[in-house]
Amino acid sequence: MKFLVINGPNLNMLGIREPDKYGKESYDALLDKISAHCKNHGLKVEFYQSNHEGALVDRIQQAYFEGVDAIVINPGAYTHTSIALLDAVKAVGIPTAEVHISKVEEREDFRQVSYIRAACCFTVTGHGTDGYLEAIDFLRGKLKDRDEG
Numbered sequence: 001m002k003f004l005v006i007n008g009p010n011l012n013m014l015g016i017r018e019p020d021k022y023g024k025e026s027y028d029a030l031l032d033k034i035s036a037h038c039k040n041h042g043l044k045v046e047f048y049q050s051n052h053e054g055a056l057v058d059r060i061q062q063a064y065f066e067g068v069d070a071i072v073i074n075p076g077a078y079t080h081t082s083i084a085l086l087d088a089v090k091a092v093g094i095p096t097a098e099v100h101i102s103k104v105e106e107r108e109d110f111r112q113v114s115y116i117r118a119a120c121c122f123t124v125t126g127h128g129t130d131g132y133l134e135a136i137d138f139l140r141g142k143l144k145d146r147d148e149g
Helices: 027-040 055-066 077-078 082-090 131-148
Strands: 002-007 044-049 071-075 096-100 122-125
Touching: 002 055, 002 077, 002 131, 027 044, 027 131, 055 071, 055 082, 077 082, 077 096, 096 131, 122 131
Parallel strands: 002 044, 002 071, 071 096, 096 122
Antiparallel strands: none
């Protein structure tokens, strides 16, 4: 199984940006954690991060042509503003999980809307960076069930 983990704006600043909300773990440490988890489960994983909405849309579309089995995405602030990301995930039809490190439902009013959620089969919020691992495990189970069914 081939997974793509996509991170949106400012996720590259983990450990620096508001550590009280996002923790002190660096972006590189997050990638190492996910890589180790995927290796333990025999999964291939690739990472992509951009602060630019169009680049994120392009990467989602590219995943379709590469035969990616599942996407884990933390769209960052684009969660609350981007219909383009929603449309891209719907267009490719790849099982996708939405991840947020902080508990967005307890934050500012403008963070209560997630456009991309309508195209996702799983959402995890407020579990820190372990939420990425939960999303991978969920998608792995979903793909396994699909392949066995």
